[in-house]
Amino acid sequence: MxxxxxxxxxxxxxxxxxxxxxxxxxxxxxxxxxxxxxxxxxxxxxxxxxxxxxxxxxxxxxxxxxxxxxxxxxxxxxxxxxxxxxxxxxxxxxxxxxxxxxxxxxxxxxxxxxxxxxxxxxxxxxxxxxxxxxxxxxxxxxxxxxxxxxxxxDGRFRYAERLKSTLPVGRTLEGLRIVVDCANGAAHRVAPEVLWELGAEVIPMGVEPDGLNINLDCGSTRPETAQRLVRERRADLGICLDGDADRVMIIDENGEVADGDQVMALFASRWAEADLLAERTLVATVMSNLGLERFLGSRGLQLHRTKVGDRYVVEAMRAGGYNLGGEQSGHIVMTDHATTGDGLLAGLHFLTAMVETGEKASKLAAQFDKVPQLLKNVRYQPGGAPLEDEGVKKEIAAAEERLNGSGRVLIRASGTEPLIRVMAECEDEALLAEVVDSIADRIARATG
The missing domain is CATH 3.40.120.10 (Alpha-D-Glucose-1,6-Bisphosphate, subunit A, domain 3)
Incomplete structure (x- = not known):
């Protein structure tokens, strides 16, 4: 069917x-x-x-x-x-x-x-x-x-208590100043409450939903305002959630953003050291940076890649008995504690790492050097099939030949919008831009 x-x-x-x-x-x-x-x-x-x-x-x-x-x-x-x-x-x-x-x-x-x-x-x-x-x-x-x-x-209170129960007994966030951007979405009450109850000084934003402003110039896909607020208020950390709070972007004390790859790298490394990383494997999608794969390999850890979608990450985790996975976009899945991506849970465990190591967020959020990665979205008319166009296929093949093993190309159709996502990775940024632009232009011509 x-x-x-x-x-x-x-x-x-x-x-x-x-x-x-x-x-x-x-x-x-x-x-x-x-x-x-x-x-x-x-x-x-x-x-x-x-x-x-x-x-x-x-x-x-x-x-x-x-x-x-x-x-x-x-x-x-x-x-x-x-x-x-x-x-x-x-x-x-x-x-x-x-x-x-x-x-x-x-x-x-x-x-x-x-x-x-x-x-x-x-x-x-x-x-x-x-x-x-x-x-x-x-x-x-x-x-x-x-x-x-x-x-x-009492649904949100049950959820809040479950979140707090995942932290070590007696753990507090006292002395930490935290900006939390709730994207005017589902976590606009529970996220500030949980952080405050754990002892943090909380600077909330995106907590006045009106039905129309969810994700509007705020949240994990638009962290600019939260970045400024972190710098202005000299916060120790910023936690940027999206509208339904299943993903997170971390902002360090300098206002720099760390994506899901960096957060997963931190968790995988810490869990492996504590012998808590099941099968010494992290599950991530094909979109995760090549730098993450190299980081894990240098520590004797494995990266298991899936197609895009946190649901597919979770399916692979359950099938392989793995307990940590996620997406570059900020879905962090910890099946010891949750059944799906949880942005607030990930933020709490990042804060736990800060408390236990005494390190600033800027150090913990920069676990590896990224391989330059470029993504372009090309919109097409619903019902079209630009990836079946022979000219597009030839352009993709030519791009892969140009990279010649020094990088990779990933072309996929979005599962939620009429978009073709053109992504490539390569150490040579000039070549990277040429490759992505050539494929995106060819797809655009194929869509008319």
Missing amino acids: TRKLFGTDGVRGTANTHPMTAEMAMKLGAAAGRYFRREGAGAHRVVIGKDTRLSGYMFENALTAGFTSVGMNVLLLGPVPTPAVGSLTPSMRADAGVMISASHNPHEDNGIKFFGPDGFKLSDAAETEIERLVEEGTERASPGTIGRAKRID
Whole structure:
């Protein structure tokens, strides 16, 4: 079956435009409810969380209607980070979890992500089956077995306590001044609360969501304001989350940004020294910098690469028994503590490293020298297939020949937007720019 709804991270698109309509959300809720119902397991429950987008109200209600129509009881968490849904689904004995969010995208976009009863995101096979049920339609519950819905008021507090429990007993952040950018998103309350409760001096920003300003000039993809604030307030660290708080960018005391590769390198090195890194392996995607791979190799550690998407990172981790992975974009997955990427959790463990080593963030956030990497996005008309163009194929082959083993080229279609991502790595920055520009230009011509 060819998938029409699900991309690399659930169903996503512009709100009130197919597939992100209230009608489709209701169908998805009914289909997922039918998929997750377990015969003989008593009451069936689903927890639903959301970020702060205006359209979240619409999708929350539509999903609730879909789930209750097939007999599922709905527990509404309200605005909570995506990893909170992952952790609360199994702890509340729910059959499924749903997060309504488009992550780092602007407010006009939204998405629907599903979690299984174990708190992990669904496999491609499971999503395909739900999509089949959407197309076929589902049997409605009888009037006496329609589900109920209720608000859960303590979801973020449960999540906060779970976060703090992952730190060493008695660990505090006293004496540290921390800027936390919550992107006007799902963590706008819980992130400052957790840091303050652990003893830090907290300088919050991006904590006034109005439904339209999520990720607007703030958050992990726009850290410039947080960088300035770190320098102006002489903070020890900046933590930049995205709209659903499943990714993070770290800002050192000088206002410099460290991406997920540097954070993973730090954690992998520390965990390996403590004999805590399972199979002495880190899982990352094909986008992670070649410098990370060299850093790990110099320490006798392995890098296992996957295709792009934190869901695929987690699948590889579970299959191989690994406990640390993530993406350059800031998804850091620690399966000893969480079922998905968790930006606030990663930030807390970076702070723990600062406290335990006594080192400044600037030293801990620069674990290796990056190989120059350049990424360009080329937009194309939905339904097009520019990577099948013979001219594009020849241009890519020519670029690989020019690099001649001194670097690498990675061309892929985005799973959430009509974009072709052109990335290359090479020590020679002039050659790198020429290679990326030539491929991007050829793709642009192929798209018309």
